[in-house]
Amino acid sequence: xxxxxxxxxxxxxxxxxxxxxxxxxxxxxxxxxxxxxxxxxxxxxxxxxxxxxxxxxxxxxxxxxxxxxxxxxxxxxxxxxxxxxxxxxxxxxxxxxxxxxxxxxxxxxxxxxxxxxxxxxxxxxxxxxxxxxxxxxxxxxxxxxxxxxxxxxxxxxxxxxxxxxxxxxxxxxxxxxxxxxxxxxxxxxxxxxxxxxxxxxxxxxxxxxxxxxxxxxxxxxxxxxxxxxxxxxxxxxxxxxxxxxxxxxxxxxxxxxxxxxxxxxxxxxxxxxxxxxxxxxxxxxxxxxxxxxxxxxxxxxxxxxxxxxxxxxxxxxxxxxxxxxxxxxxxxxxxxxxxxxxxxxxxxxxxxxxxxxxxxxxxxxxxxxxxxxxxxxxxxxxxxxxxxxxxxxxxxxxxxxxxxxxxxxx
Ligand SMILES: [Zn+2]
Numbered sequence: 324x325x326x327x328x329x330x331x332x333x334x335x336x337x338x339x340x341x342x343x344x345x346x347x348x349x350x351x352x353x354x355x356x357x358x359x360x361x362x363x364x365x366x367x368x369x370x371x372x373x374x375x376x377x378x379x380x381x382x383x384x385x386x387x388x389x390x391x392x393x394x395x396x397x398x399x400x401x402x403x404x405x406x407x408x409x410x411x412x413x414x415x416x417x418x419x420x421x422x423x424x425x426x427x428x429x430x431x432x433x434x435x436x437x438x439x440x441x442x443x444x445x446x447x448x449x450x451x452x453x454x455x456x457x458x459x460x461x462x463x464x465x466x467x468x469x470x471x472x473x474x475x476x477x478x479x480x481x482x483x484x485x486x487x488x489x490x491x492x493x494x495x496x497x498x499x500x501x502x503x504x505x506x507x508x509x510x511x512x513x514x515x516x517x518x519x520x521x522x523x524x525x526x527x528x529x530x531x532x533x534x535x536x537x538x539x540x541x542x543x544x545x546x547x548x549x550x551x552x553x554x555x556x557x558x559x560x561x562x563x564x565x566x567x568x569x570x571x572x573x574x575x576x577x578x579x580x581x582x583x584x585x586x587x588x589x590x591x592x593x594x595x596x597x598x599x600x601x602x603x604x605x606x607x608x609x610x611x612x613x614x615x616x617x618x619x620x621x622x623x624x625x626x627x628x629x630x631x632x633x634x635x636x637x638x639x640x641x642x643x644x645x646x647x648x649x650x651x652x653x654x655x656x657x658x659x660x661x662x663x664x665x666x667x668x669x670x671x672x673x674x675x676x677x678x679x680x681x682x683x684x685x686x687x688x689x690x691x692x693x694x695x696x697x698x699x700x701x702x703x704x705x706x707x708x709x710x711x712x713x714x715x716x717x718x719x720x721x722x723x724x725x726x727x728x729x730x731x732x733x
């Protein structure tokens with residue numbers, strides 16, 4: 324008798340769940356037939372994981388290291404036979420071998436349900452979705468996504484210490500600095516930001532239940548560097564989001580401004596530099612970026628590795644040929660990550676910051692060749708690439724006007 328009751332209840336919860344699952348309210352006639360008191364009807368039911376949360380008993384936890392589905396279900400009263408059948412029956416929906424530590428799970432049953440073992444198991448692989456397993460009678464699983472809200476925010480300020488620290492102080496996520504550094508990777512050298520540079524940025528985040536699950540992504544930004552405003556507007560010409568200035572020119576230049584993120588220039592290209600290790604004047608034909616030992620060093624452009632080796636002066640170093648005109652070299656690495664002949668993409672990690680060879684501390688000495696001659700890359704002008712195409716221009720201009728209006732509100 325108890326078993327029968329349990330099954331009826333679970334069916335009832337399942338029915339309610341599927342109705343709410345589809346986002347439809349029950350028909351008035353159905354309400355009348357169940358004759359629920361008026362005050363209950365007026366109360367908004369709390370729905371979680373597609374179940375009426377007021378009618379379930381929940382036991383929740385967080386997966387710990389080494390725990391698999393059986394570790395979570397068997398102690399709760401689900402037999403190994405059932406677990407094996409469940410895994411088989413649900414593999415197409417979600418592969419339980421992907422269950423990993425730190426993720427939350429729930430064991431659920433209807434209130435008053437006295438059957439052994441929970442009726443539902445819910446696992447949340449990430450903040451955007453959950454997988455709900457039915458553990459009795461018909462074994463099945465369903466994956467569902469939480470409704471995602473796109474939240475647009477704007478933040479503006481003046482650089483006081485560093486962009487990431489200033490943003491955090493203002494309540495924006497640290498990762499917004501990374502997103503902005505990416506947008507401006509070709510135009511602003513973030514290791515040379517100075518006090519008084521200003522930013523006004525419009526960005527979006529994806530939220531589920533008030534928690535950020537995606538972003539931040541830059542929509543538009545007005546970045547003022549050394550007194551010059553550099554605008555960036557997001558637009559998709561059909562091959563993904565890219566950033567452009569007012570005129571539709573791409574912010575993407577031929578090379579990244581620096582081979583390491585968030586570094587500090589410790590020594591510039593200088594023909595009459597006093598060498599700290601050799602103790603004499605020796606031309607410094609590169610730019611030194613000081614960064615913590617082990618910081619990834621990236622290729623500033625697409626190209627082919629033409630040297631990857633060690634000398635007593637250079638330490639571990641890599642040289643890349645980008646095209647007929649340009650070559651770049653990266654010295655004093657703690658470790659190299661590419662081999663001669665390998666082709667590399669812009670932004671690809673080619674090694675790690677160290678102090679091998681003639682170096683006083685961890686840094687990368689970045690050298691830039693133009694037509695076989697070493698030049699100061701900070702003084703080179705590179706042309707923009709891939710502008711807005713003619714047939715996109717009108718839409719682009721309309722969108723820019725909208726973004727500008729958002730940023731110009733005081
Ligand atoms: Zn150097």
